[in-house]
Amino acid sequence: MNNQKRHMGLKASARISNTIIYVLLVVISVVWLIPFICIVLQSFRVENTWQVGYVIPQKWGWDNYIALWNSDFKRRYLNTFIIALVTAALQTVFVLCMSYTLSRFRFKLRAGLMRFMLILGMFPGMLTMIILYRVLKDLGLTQANAVPGLILVYVASSAMGYYVSKGFFDTIPKSLDEAARVDGATRAQVLWKIILPLAKPIVIYTILTAFMGPWGDFVFARYVSFGTSSGMNVAVGMYNWLNLDQIGQRYTMFCAGGVVVAIPVTILFMCLQRYYVEGVTGGAVKG
Amino acid sequence: MAPTAFLQRGFHMKKYSDLEYLRLSKGQKFAYRLASFFGGIPQALLGLLLGIGRFFKKIGQGIGGEVADLVLTFKNGDWKTRISYLVMGFGSMARGQILRGLLFLLFEAVFIFYMIFAGGHWLSMLPSLGKIGPHEEYNPVLDAYTTVYGDNSFKILLYGVLTIFFIIALIFTWRVNIKQNKISEQILRSGKKLKSGKDDLRSLVDDQFHKTLLALPLTGILIFTVLPIVFMILVAFTNYDGTHDGYNNSLFSWVGLDNFRTMLSWSGSGVNYSATFGEILTWTLIWAFFATFTNYFLGMFVAMMINKKGIRLKKAWRTILVLTIAIPQFISLLYVSKMFAKNGIVNGILMDLGWIKTAIDFWGSTAHSGLLARVMVIVINIWIGIPYLMLIATGILMNIPQDLYESSRIDGANAWQQFSKITLPYMLFITGPYLLTSFTGNMNNFNVIYLLTGGAPTNAAASGAAGSVGFTDLLITWLFKITTGPDSQYYLASVVGILVFVVVAVISLIVYNVLPSIKNEEDFQ
Secondary structure (H helix, E strand, C coil), X not given: CHHHHHHHHXXXXXXXXXXXXXXXXXXXXXXXXXXHHHHHHHHCEXXXXXXXXXXXXXXXXXXXXXXXXXXXXXXHHHHHHHHHHHHHHHHHHHHHHHHHHHXXXXXXXXXXXXXXXXXXXXXXXXXXXXXHHHHHHHXXXXXXXXXXXXXXXXXXXXXXXXXXXXXXHHHCCHHHHHHHHHCCCCHHHHHHHHHHHHXXXXXXXXXXXXXXXXXXXXXXXXXXXXXXXXXXXXXXXXXHXXXXXXXXXXXXXXXXXXXXXXXXXXXXXXXXXXXXXXXXXXXXXXX | CCCHHHHHCCCCCCCCCXXXXXXXXXXXXXXXXXXXXXXXXXXXXXXXXXXXXXXXXXXXXXXXXXXXXHHHHHHHCCHHHHHHCXXXXXXXXXXXXXHHHHHHHHHHHHHHHHHHHHHHHHHHHCCXXXXXXXXXEEECCXXXXXXXXXXXXXXXXXXXXXXXXXXXXXXXXXXXXXXXXXXXXXXXXXXXXXXXXXXXXXXXXXXXXXXXXXXXHHHHHXXXXXXXXXXXXXXXXXXXXXXXXXXXXXXXCEXXXXXXXXXXXXXXXXXXXXXXXXXXXXXXXXXXXXHHHHHHHXXXXXXXXXXXXXXXXXXXXXXXXXHHHHCCHHHHHHHHHHHCCCCCHHHXXXXXXXXXXXXXXXXXXXXXXXXXXXXXXXXXXXXXXXXXXXXXXXXXXXXXXHHHHHHHHHXXXXXXXXXXXXXXHHHHHHHHHHHHHHHHHHHCCHHXXXXXXXXXXXXXXXXXXXXXXXXXXXXXXXXXXXXHCCCCCHHHHHHHHHHHHHHHHHHHHHHHHHCHHHHCHHHXX
């Protein structure tokens, strides 16, 4: 009898705490989604183009998207897409080369190399922007030619971000490599035929993060495009729209642009979410 | 968590044994741990200094050993080896390893060619950074004075550094070349055969595969990270800025430690940089602390709510949060920043509801040294950061052995006790390194600050210092403002950059040396 009562009490308290949690989760979800709901709603507002203090448009329409189509936005979108695609491919190769090597090979300078890269990472990257800009300018890869220039800079140093995938390679048993080596496979064959097929999650994770990075970069991209519209990426162009002198005419266009940029990245991300989660959790645990 | 690791450290304090420690009350335990932590800092610093000393000693010994080996190899080597001291790769070719020999020889030839036609010039200019600046000269064709450009300090510094890199590479290759000779001699003496060019090529995808894999990434890092960093460190010792751009208006030159003196002296003439620096550094540390730990604990809290038994739609809740990661930060941050603008949605709605009469100036209020804006960036950063932390915490929470909870429940532990005795220690232990990188990452979190506030509201007390400084400016955004400001004081920016590095490095080293969870990662598992 007593026992049963206690059981009932537990159940009731569990129900109360679960209710509180549900309420909290709903509140959190609303707070997290509000900005995105606002941005979508405002992108359909046509009665005026500046910032207003209400959310629901009084007049709906596609005007902002049409204005977007008629502006330089198309070109910038294409630029960003090309940069993201090429960077994703090359950066993945760089990162995998570095992380696989550091995970599997024991060579003389390995520990020193890792420590060296750790120290390099402590310098603020902002510092190197000025000189990288000047170097790209000397190579003729700025302004209208900003796209290859940006790809070069993004990819060149990308191998410093090897931590997450090295952590993953460390979890693949070394006995696999050794077995294949005994059977006469070269190191290259081991990587190509044994490890890579097993490393699919981390390959996808690396591609995904490398693809998403260039969409958000605007500081260096702004340096490199330096006011030349055809060399800008979406972030630089859209950042300018919110400057004081443009925000009056471009605010709703910014919202529409935000939606157009977010859609492909979000769809891709949602499809590959599983791999992203794996990478993020694995990376944090490994440090 | 085993407190013993704490106990072994400690500096000027009584050390307790395990048993004594367990007998302390809760408050005493906490005080003791705190004291141990801070007591450990001097020791950690001492260890750091000793470590640096050992490092240089090792380097010295290493160089000594190398030189001795070079002399011995020359003395004991045959004539092929001896010629290789001058003509790289000669020994290899003479012994039949044509491919290797040719590569060595090619490298030497390229080096000599480069030094004669370019490197020597850049290197000779490096001490002065250029002699002839832009000047007016009479042009007989135009019959007028026109500007003639002279040396380019920027290029001299850049290519000078590159030449030094090249020289170091040559010395290294030369050393390898000598070593090759020594090894070849030993192999031949023992009656074995040397590797052929074909073997060498094959080893590049086999035994030496790591060299193939690393060639491209390391070249990229060397040219696009190491070279710029070395360059920018050197800029801190020059007067390179908008009015001394090295070519168009005037050359720049070495100024020694002047810039560091300007930045760190307590009473400079004119602007007081050290006070500004101190102020921004303080806010940077406060920001990094709150940004890291609010996200960490709230993210963990959200993850625990979603993972609790009996909560449905786990995947849906998670997806909603993760959605915000997918959307590029510049969109969400810029948009949120505008939402809180004076004429933005938040103020509009609050006024419609009649909760406030006049719009709140979230980003412009300088009251209480910009407290409102500072709190706002921390709160919005929570909005940005929780999804990541939720994912990380979820992954770790699932790994905690469930029997720990079972047995604690049998022992009568309540939910809070389970959290503070099992979940939290486990999380802290596993994510120790992550917390450190997250802290230093937040110190350099340019995006959140720049996109949300751009540093606003302006700090009148500090705005005299290069680039107008605001209350939410971090060191990294200040650095950016200095370079893009009206005077483009690159030398000052690079001083700030170096100081940021020093702060980050010192924090990392202290944490690495003091926290046991990072050092003995395997202990917990």
